[in-house]
Amino acid sequence: MILVFGATGQVGRELSMLDEVACLGRDSADFGDPAALAGLVETTKASAVIIAAAYTAVDKAETDEDTAMAVNATAPGAIARACAARGLPLVHISTDYVFDGAGDAPFAPDHPTGPLGAYGHSKLAGEAAIRAAGGPHAILRTSWVVSAHGNNFVKTMLRLGAERDRLTIVADQVGGPTPARDIAAACVAMARALIRDPAKSGTYHFSGAPDVSWADFAREIFAQSGTECAVVDIPTTDYPTPAARPLNSRLDNSTTADMFGLARPNWRAGLSQILNDLGALK
Known part of the structure; x- marks a missing residue:
């Protein structure tokens, strides 16, 4: 059995539907109480742990950094230390926001980090806490x-596309849309691999292929859903937000494929599944 912290987020919801997984939600795992989280690990009969819970309000984090740090760094650190004490493998989900988004080459796991905002800083601090714990782990x-x-881009586009005949979408941010279902499956596969071979511990990347801009992603959403809505490309400078977004979110997934046999998921196929689940596939 694999113990999962986080039951209501996108990845947590997908994990909860898998066999041999036990998910803990906010009602039983309070990320504001690190000692209680460690206690859950100390008493679990699970053979591995996955952290799918996170503070993901990127813009709100700019004025609520203490909470972001508590949820994304302090709590995972407590879980990681408890896991390390028992030798339990830990898989932790992190983000492309730990990078500065410079250039147009995919970021390798060992590329220097440089988060642009509070959310990225909190996730990077969480990574550091997990490594410092010294137990078997995979940061994904x-x-x-x-x-x-x-809440996510697909659902937002479906809602806005049904209301308007034209949308302006950022076209100079490029990355890999990643279906939560594929992330959940990858986390379980990595946890099981770490149980067999803790030497596979490390930091890995997992993102959908091919890389695409938000504007072109929106066009595919509308095409697959049969939504009649034109997309007009705009630069990031025309859509200011409290938190800066990385322009380049491309991730180099090669070490993940080499170490775990996990290929980049095809996001177009994943999008079709999502639209089908929502009853929105053309």
Whole structure:
């Protein structure tokens, strides 16, 4: 059995539907109480742990950094230390926001980090806390998570596309949309691999292929859903937000494929599944 922290987020919802997985939600795992989280690990009968819970309000984090740090760094650190004490493998989901988004080459796991905002800083601090714990672990950085659950770009585009005949969408941010269902499956596969071989511990990337801009992603959403809505490309400078977004969110997934046999998921196929789940596939 694999213990999962996080039951209501996009990845957590997908994990909860898998066999041999036990998910803990906010009601039983309070990320504001690190000692209680460690206690859950100390008493679990699970053979591995996955952290799918996170503070993901990127813009709000700019004025609420203490909470972001507590959820994304302090709590995972407590879980990681408890896991390390028992030798339990830990898989932790991180983000492309730990990078500065410079250039146009995919970021390798060992590329120097440089987060642009509070959210990225909090996730980077969480990574450091997990490494410092010294136990078997896999930090899995991903990007542009989408699913039929919660709030995400696909659901926003479907809603706005039904209301308007034209949308302006950022075209100079490029990355890999990643279905939460594929992330969940990858986390379980990595946890099982770490149980067999803790030497596979490290930092890995997992993002959908091919890389695409938000504007072109929107066009594919409308095409697959049969939504009549034109997309007009705009630069990031025309859509200011409280938190800066990385222009380049491309991630190099090669070490993940080499170490775990996990290929980049095809996001177009994943999008079709999501739209089908939502009853929105043309």
